[in-house]
Amino acid sequence: MYFVSSVRYSFSHNGEVFGAITPKRGIRQGDPISPYIYIMGAEGLSVIIRRNEEDRENVCAQLEVYENDDPGKYLGMPMRVGRNKTSVFSFLVDHVDHKLQSWSMQNILNAAKHAWRLINNTNPLVTNTMKVRYYLDTDFLEAVLGASPSFMWHYIMASQELVKQGCKRKIGDGKNTRVWQISWLPCVDNGFFTSEFHNELKDIVVHNLMDEGHQGWDEDILKDLCKDRDREMIQQIPILGRSRPDSWYWILENHGYFSVKSCYRRIRGGSTGGKGCFLEASLGN
Incomplete structure (x- = not known):
């Protein structure tokens, strides 16, 4: 977070560099540094998961997420799709046929x-x-x-x-x-x-x-x-x-x-x- 809060910007005008500008309203969408912040967050999460993959219950407790055999649906579509796609999506065919x-x-x-x-x-x-x-x-x-x-x-x-x-x-x-x-x-x-x-x-x-x-x-x-x-x-x-x-x-x-x-x-x-x-x-x- 120190890297994020200590960022400074300079800009060039007619070949002359004008001095550091400190953002006061945080990182905005489209900011050049935004992708790097996402990558750092993803890397940090990956490290946590790798360290705790042998203790799955501990990870679930830390994130307050609990396992479920049926992950349910999101926007009407199943969250988990296996090899038998015909069985998974048969409800869509039945729904369309009924309609x-x-x-x-x-x-x-x-x-x-x-x-x-x-x-x-x-x-x-x-x-x-x-x-x-x-x-x-x-x-x-x-x-x-x-x-x-x-x-x-x-x-x-x-x-x-x-x-x-x-x-x-x-x-x-x-x-x-x-x-x-x-x-x-x-x-x-x-x-x-x-x-x-x-x-x-x-x-x-x-x-x-x-x-x-x-x-x-x-x-x-x-x-x-x-x-x-x-x-x-x-x-x-x-x-x-x-x-x-x-x-x-x-x-x-x-x-x-x-x-x-x-x-x-x-x-x-x-x-x-x-x-x-x-x-x-x-x-x-």
């Missing part, structure tokens, strides 16, 4: 919300833009990713299968529901029309299965077109007085409206409500 799965699920849930809005045409401008660009001759549930999809369309299509599981068609006047392409029969597990497909009739709607007076189902058409399972389900649906348009029903909720929570339960394999309510809504007025 990515969480992000992926959140993205799908948000995408499902946007998909539900497209199906119900809550924003006509956005819906028409998407329809013209990606599914002009069909609907969202039958749409495909297509060539050169935008990031937004890629994002929404990731939820298509999930939305299909929750969507059911509630019949009103039957004018906007195609017979074969949409799940509309009052059956939770499989609400699709399963009778033999006829290509020439691919675009017919449920309204075409009703009689002219819109008072009931056309029994002759049902007999010719439907197999027993489909005909029996169709006949359960009362249509008298149903002048309102067809609408979508979200069977994963009792109230029939989409919710992110119900999608989350579906993904996680939890219980979902609303199936019984859908049957009641389909068979009621």
Whole structure:
């Protein structure tokens, strides 16, 4: 410490040396002598450690540092890394994987919300833009990713299968529901029309299965077109007085409206409500 406290500086100006300056505020960062002080301190510590390496407990007592088999972590990283780095850093891989799965699920849930809005045409401008660009001759549930999809369309299509599981068609006047392409029969597990497909009739709607007076189902058409399972389900649906348009029903909720929570339960394999309510809504007025 005498060397540090007795330091003096001289400086040269125009070839002339001006006399000693004694620093009064100690050694500052960037001072030329700082590296030497660090070296001296490190050398002194090394000497102490070498002298006492046979008496480790004495060193720990002097420094008030005690040994621990697990040195812990610093800034989230292990302080001790052995040869098996895979084992040491496996917690990072697990943490990142968990985070990515969480992000992926959140993205799908948000995408499902946007998909539900497209199906119900809550924003006509956005819906028409998407329809013209990606599914002009069909609907969202039958749409495909297509060539050169935008990031937004890629994002929404990731939820298509999930939305299909929750969507059911509630019949009103039957004018906007195609017979074969949409799940509309009052059956939770499989609400699709399963009778033999006829290509020439691919675009017919449920309204075409009703009689002219819109008072009931056309029994002759049902007999010719439907197999027993489909005909029996169709006949359960009362249509008298149903002048309102067809609408979508979200069977994963009792109230029939989409919710992110119900999608989350579906993904996680939890219980979902609303199936019984859908049957009641389909068979009621």
